[in-house]
Amino acid sequence: MQIVKQFFINIERTDIDEKMTNLVSGDLIDSIDIIALVAEIEKYYKKPLKAEFITPENFESFESIKKMLELAMKD
Template sequence: MDIIQECFNNIGRSDINKNSKNLLSDGIIDSMDVISLVSEIEKYYKKSLNSKFIKAEAFENFESIAKMISKAMV
């Protein structure tokens, strides 16, 4: 979860934390935030994130992001 927080901090969204829910569905983050977040994840893991993992439901909260990363970056 620390990696996810670091990624949010790096895109200027330190207002988002592990307790934040419904990030996309409530409009807390938008598509540009998702693109920036994907870029940060790719930088951290030094690996491209396959587009099949980039789905709205994967960016709703820290838990869903962590699940997506565990599937995509292993």
Template sequence: MEEIKQFFIKIGRADVDENMRNLVSDNIIDSLDVMNLINEIEKHYNKTLDSDFMRPIHFESFENIQKMLELAMKD
């Protein structure tokens, strides 16, 4: 989860932590934050995320992000 926390720090959202839920649906993060996270993830892994992983549900919590990363980085 520390890696995910670092992604949030890099996009200027150090206020978001692993205990928070419903990040997108409760407007804790917005679409610009999601796009910035995707950009940081892609830079970190040097891999483009498939569009299937760019859905808001994948960014609702640190756990969801972690699960999405595990699936996305298998390929």
């Protein structure tokens, strides 16, 4: 979870933490934040995140981001 926290820190969203849920549906983060997170993820893993993983549901919580990354980056 620490890496997900670091992604939020890197995009200057230190107000978001691992206890929060409904990040997208609760309007805590928006599409610009998601794109910034995707850029951080791609930079960290040094590979693109496939479009199929870039869905609002995958960015609802730290847990959903973590699960998405486990699937997306296992190759």
